[in-house]
Amino acid sequence: MLSFEDVLAAQDTVSETARHTPLDYSHTFSAMTGADIHLKLELFQRTGSFKIRGATNRIASLSDAEREAGVVTASAGNHAQGVALAATRIGVDSKIVMPERAPVSKVKATRSYGGNVVLHGRDYDAAAEHAHELEREEGRTYVHAFDDEKVMAGQGTIGLEIYEDLPGVDTVVVPIGGGGLISGIATALKGKDERIRVIGVQAEGASSVAESLEKGHRIERDSVETIADGIATRTVGEQTFEVISDRVDEVVTVSDSEIAVALTTLLERSKTLAEGAGAVALAAVMEEKFDFEDDETIVPALCGGNIDLNTLTNVIMRGLVETGRYLKIRTVLQDRPGALEELVEVLSREQVNIYGIEHDRTSRDVAMSSAEVELDLETRGHDHVAELIDALTDEGYEVDVLV
Template sequence: MLELRDVEKAYENIKDSIKKTPLMECKTLDEMLGCEVYLKLENLQKTGSFKIRGAVNKILNLSEEEKEKGVIASSAGNHAQGVALGARTANIPATIVMPETAPLSKVEATKSYGARVVQYGAFYDYAYQKALEIQKEEGLTFLHPFNDKYVIAGQGTIGLEILEDKKDIDIVFVPVGGGGLLAGVALALKSKNPNVKVYGVEASGAASMKKSLEEGKVITLDKCKTIADGIAVAKVGDVTFEIVKKYVDGIISVSEEEIAQAILFLLEKSKVVAEGAGATSLAGLLSKQIDVNGKKVCCVISGGNIDINNIEKIVNRAQIIQGRRIRFTVNLNDSYGQVNRVTEILKDHRVNILYLNQTRYNIDLDINEQKLSVVIECKDEASGQRVIDALRADGFKVKEK
């Protein structure tokens, strides 16, 4: 079992290779939740993620023989970049196996650090098995993304920094994938202050740690799917499992919708860009599964490497959930001015029209009817409902989607 001194030693090893990321207070969350909320912004870390901490600490602890062989790792993207940058700094050749579904931005970033990238499988665990095959074939040194004591100790340095900036923190929410971040942070926090409560937050579509703890042993999920690709892990580590079991106060799960809303909240209210995994800790806080009233709370925003192509989809989904983006159809009489009348009502209610499409080819329509498909953006769910009510009051047949 790792000890606090392992984390402290890791910090001495890596402090010149990483950024000490800020702990930012969020007044909006304070008012919403009745507590003090701080965001540990690892999205501002080198490579855009906490993963460089563990990767660099591991590389610094390799023997000369292990370095000469070259290194290989499997990763959904963030560990990949950490290993690639750490290996380049140490002048070691690196091979990274990434899932075929890894965001293009993470794949390209990993290549930019000089690593050879092999893409294989639908999610992390398949890439992991492929990496082991290549390791045996080529005699490389394998660097595990989470189930390694040096990696865990490196990630635990985040806990030291949190206490350095806010020694009286009460509760810390940490994203969970394979468990390396949670294990390291919990070990550091609890060793220095046993009164701190530490909660891991998983995506419900990849709740491998929660289910393992419930069954008292490491289990493998049959399927693993979430927009939080950085924590899409079907099987946690046996090392991380034991540390989490000892130090963590609980694991909570959040839905895809909650993660999407957390990403949008960080963008809008805090001007923070977080990937799905990075926003999961905030999703856990916002889910209100843990009583935080009057407490000093920290959410570890573990990474910001979100695929730019997915931001619009995620924001769109979050706004639909919140009732700020509404889709509906309006049946129109085949007569002059019908579309104009609809747009006049929308204008009167000061909503933004995102999409209009008019068709008469629909089996559900009467022969003299047309259908107008509409997407609007509004202030909130109530303002959207007022638009629907106004259209109906004007005689239009409206169907909400």
Template sequence: MRLVGLDRIRAAGEQLVGVARRTPLEHSRVFGEACGGEVHLKCENLQRTGSFKLRGAYVRLHALDEWKRAAGVVAASAGNHAQGVALAASLLGIRSTVFMPERAPLPKVEATKSYGADVRLHGAGLGEALDAAREHAVRTGAEFIHPFDHPDIIAGQGTVGLEIVEQLPEVRSILVPAGGGGLVGGIAAAAKALRPEVRVIAVQAERAAAWPPSLAAGKPVPLTDTQTMADGIAVAEPGEVTFAHVSGLVDEVLTTGEETLSRALLLCLERAKLVVEPAGVAAVAGLLQHPEQVVSPAVAVLSGGNIDPLLLLQLIRHGMISSGRYLSLRVRLPDRPGALASLLARLGELSANVVDIEHSRISGALAVGEVDVEISLETRGPEHRELVVAELGAAGFELVDSDG
């Protein structure tokens, strides 16, 4: 299979002038310290529609013949691809229909509608939405826009690689979140053409890592399960076009765990002041988990920032637990005046900040005259968390359960 070349990616870049943002490349001290080198963040979370997807979608739609444009386009997505196709179609005057799962986050559904798409909620998951989109394409003649497996999509995403090399000519490693492989395949095609010595590293969530077994088998291999918080890269099977690019151009595939993903998201929020979705932080999570694999100067691509606010709250808590800064305890106390005050006074002496507290006398596990106190604490790190637990035990408090 012929790979997308530099000329095609440059042509895509010309088409995207005035359409897609040339996103900033931000130096990051905190992630540099993590790998002992120089790290920059390529902020595609600041792209129009909140992710890199607009690039490939616009290039794909721009290439359509007049009669195909007249028939409209159809896509299926739970979020970022939906918004990219919707905006690209609107800019080009093309009618778009987007199928989304019935439980797709409301902010993503509303955003897709706001970009001009006819949104249709169908099925419990993305697979059912994809089937409905393909059936719609057959029935109406609309062009089905695949989220990653097309040369025009890869060319559009490859413009991210062009910008990285232009913004940081001395770059030696580029880490890229990888799902279907359109983004990392396109970046690799551009970067390797300009700087063959640059290492391009794909990063996947451990719970949705289709690339390692596929590369080992020499062909796309489907996964049976893709349960990860990084739903934007939870792709069960690579495509044929992307497989050729990743297998031929990408130097290494790393995987990262759920705890590291949440810790990376929290660091981006707190230290870099950037809102990034779980899939979007995969590259920096890979850097945190595998610093020995990264040669600096390095660039980590933040591929998207579309995150549901309720999920963000959960992930902040999860990230704080992962970094040792959050502790949930259940303490059994005698049901008498002053018992709770004594517990809170000891926590104050230990400099643990109370975030939430719940006092319960109703439980089958409680004896008469006992109460359970569920208490959530902010701590300064793993050592402080362990100290709090140890000191409460030494002071005679009965710890029934702890989390974090």
């Protein structure tokens, strides 16, 4: 099993490429939760993710013959960039298999770091199967995204940094996909101080670790579905599951809606952009998915910031909906002059901002003397939404909430 000494040994190797990322006290999230929240901003890492650490440590261990043959790996995006950069730095050819639906931004970034990208399969696991075929056909060394001691040890250097910067930390909250990150961090922190609690977080739509721990053995999901593409794996690694079972105190899950709220709140209040997988640890704290005391010192690890702009637009909108900041409604008006103006007057009185109006007098769902209206509205929270719906109802409007 991965040892504390393995993580210590990786520190010098990793530091040649990776940055020591900030640990930032957050007034905002401390006030929200009552805890003492410090954000580990690993999303400021080179390539925008922690993956450069494990990739650097693994590739540095290659023999001369292995370097000559090159490496291959599979990744949803962040590990791809880490392997591409780490390999290019020491002159090793890298071939990266990414899922066909991998974010465009991550594909472009991987190529910019020198990786030869192959798009294959619907998710990480399908991409990994193809990468292993290339490993056998071309004699390359496979650099696993998580189930490798060198990789886990490299990721564990984050734990050493957290302890160095905040030795009084009580709890560290870490995202889980395949388990390499949390295995390394838990090993580092428990090696430094056994009392430090390590909490793992998965997306509900990719909760293989939580389900595996409940059953007492590794399980593989038939599919995964989450906005947190960086942790969208169908199963946990063999080696990582062993470490998680031994050293991680608790594993919880968060929904896509909760991830979206955490991501948008982080962006709005802390001016920090995370990807879905990078925001799950904060989501678990904000939603109190595990028990913690007032003033407990908690470090959510924000471990990725590589989000596709199209995805970001959707996630922000989802976050606004979940917090009552955006509302889409439909109602029916009499088809006469002034009817729309009367509706707008109600909205104005309730201090609602109108993003857009669609007025349709040809809809088959309403009488010929009526017109259907859909409105996109900016609201100030769930209480404001409720007040608006009540006001419209009192004025005689029948309102359908669409979003």
